[in-house]
Amino acid sequence: MKIKLIFFITLSFLLIQCSPNDEIEQKIDPTAYWGDNPWPEIRKKRINTLLPNALKEANVDAWLVICRENNNDPLADHVGGENAGGTAAFLFYNDKSDSFHSIVFSPSGESTALDELDIHENVVPVERGKSAIEQAVSFIKAQNFNKIAINSSKSNSTADGLTYTQRTELENFLGNDKEKLVSSTEVVYNWLSIKLPEEVEILTKAAELTAQFQIEAYQQVVSGVSTDAEIAKFLKQKMAEYGVKDGWAPAQNPNVNSGPDRGHSHATDKVIMPGDVIQIDFGIKLYDRWVSDIQRFAYVLKEGETEAPKDIQFYWESGKAGSRAALAAMKPGIKGVDVDRAQRVLMEQAKSEYVMWSTGHPVGYVAHDVGPNLGGSQASHVRPASQKELKEGMTFAFDGFHAWKLSDGTEKTISVEEMAVVTKNGARYLTKPQEELILIKSK
Missing domain, CATH: 3.90.230.10 (Creatinase/methionine aminopeptidase superfamily)
Structure with a gap:
């Protein structure tokens, strides 16, 4: 990508130096620099290098994103949940030894393909008729997290993807532990506001x-x-x-x-x-x-x-x-x-x-x-x-x-x-x- 970008910027710089009213005859061939979509690899890198620190800065133990078909969370494709059919629960957390983990509780019909993308550390298949949210809650309780961020926000629409019914189901399974839920506003802010160098290169192209x-x-x-x-x-x-x-x-x-x-x-x-x-x-x-x-x-x-x-x-x-x-x-x-x-x-x-x-x-x-x-x-x-x-x-x-x-x-x-x-x-x-x-x- 860097070689193609250098070519693009050099040529663009020469074009921009022309007098504003001179005729530009030389055109850039899009196929010379477009290439494959780099998002899959960039997404994986963002999750593993930027998200752990975003959790720390937000002072939360874990972040739970619930994805589903047709009316999905705004951040679904940032966490790998864009292809969710049945309800899937994506959980990101730092453990007590400061190691970062990502685990997904996914309907069994979709879990194999999701696991093959190699985005997450662990993809747990959820049997048909079982609740991914309930299984995620069982795992959360076993970890004894104190603060669990969820996508419910008054100030950031990107961090406000959890629906009323999803939250109700989540709170019912959590019971008294529902008091541990906090907004993911700061998690999302700290994560999305920073762009990787590879992303800055693409924005330079744009x-x-x-x-x-x-x-x-x-x-x-x-x-x-x-x-x-x-x-x-x-x-x-x-x-x-x-x-x-x-x-x-x-x-x-x-x-x-x-x-x-x-x-x-x-x-x-x-x-x-x-x-x-x-x-x-x-x-x-x-x-x-x-x-x-x-x-x-x-x-x-x-x-x-x-x-x-x-x-x-x-x-x-x-x-x-x-x-x-x-x-x-x-x-x-x-x-x-x-x-x-x-x-x-x-x-x-x-x-x-x-x-x-x-x-x-x-x-x-x-x-x-x-x-x-x-x-x-x-x-x-x-x-x-x-x-x-x-x-x-x-x-x-x-x-x-x-x-x-x-x-x-x-x-x-x-x-x-x-x-x-x-x-x-x-x-x-x-x-x-x-x-x-x-x-x-x-x-």
Whole structure:
């Protein structure tokens, strides 16, 4: 994978160096770097190297995930339960000697295939007519665990997969020991927020490809003719050509907007005109697993202009400065709210209009992933996730903002959104950041 990735990044870097309005003739052949889906091996490594520590940090003895067919737990495919038919119980725990174990109580008709995947230390077949939950509870009682995490959470939907009936059955079998059940919120947070180096490589692929597609999309713009929706359609075609999926809800990906702010939205039939600042907010999903989230901005030159007007250029530079300040603030041990504050100071100095959005958010398995929220420094209340500390291996999409009033009283925001990974000593971009506004000549 590393050799293919080096080839991909090198070629992408050369393409991005082209003038924004030059024709890109050289294309990347997807078959040159796509390859087999690496998720099975990455999943196994995540379970055995990251989950033991996640249990410790959450201060629990064990984590129980109950899987089933059709209405499965959101984390089923993270633990190997995506093919569950009958109810199966997945148990992860650290023993008293600090050794990590995983055991699954699986219906006998599915246990052989699950065991052959070699994800778990032990797969126990459950006879037809018997309860996997009851057998899991018998094992739990024998281990005398004090705290057992289950997927029931008020703050994290990913950790809230246990249904009412499943919990009722679990508590009935536990009896008085049901008092030992705690939410898996912290387990899931500590586990999913960290990405393996192999995953960072894949996210780098996604970021590079996302940025390249947006540059190509801007080359399609004909002022006075092209619409936002047509440019969005071009990006959809690029996704189909490369065999990737949407980074979030297909109806709102990409969001191409040459008019006033619309928030999270779909592209409209607005015609792109000279003097417009165009925003593309776009994300793709690789291997049906890892997603990107990047924005690129362009300015449509008016007749006689060779560069953006001073006010537009100032707005761009202000937003870019905020983005750079946010990146500089990212390092292990820093709270998410402090990353937000780093760029808000610059927004105040540049007299930006208020922007309600957080500076950034975790990105990885979904566009708004599990991890610290980079926001809250100017809100009336601070999200709990904003008080979380950044750690090495966390990946983020983050913005630098500048918002201003348009002549009709509406607002426009430049949000310089990039992707980065937190390293031991700071943070680094996953793709070359946008340094200058892309300039589109009027036709």
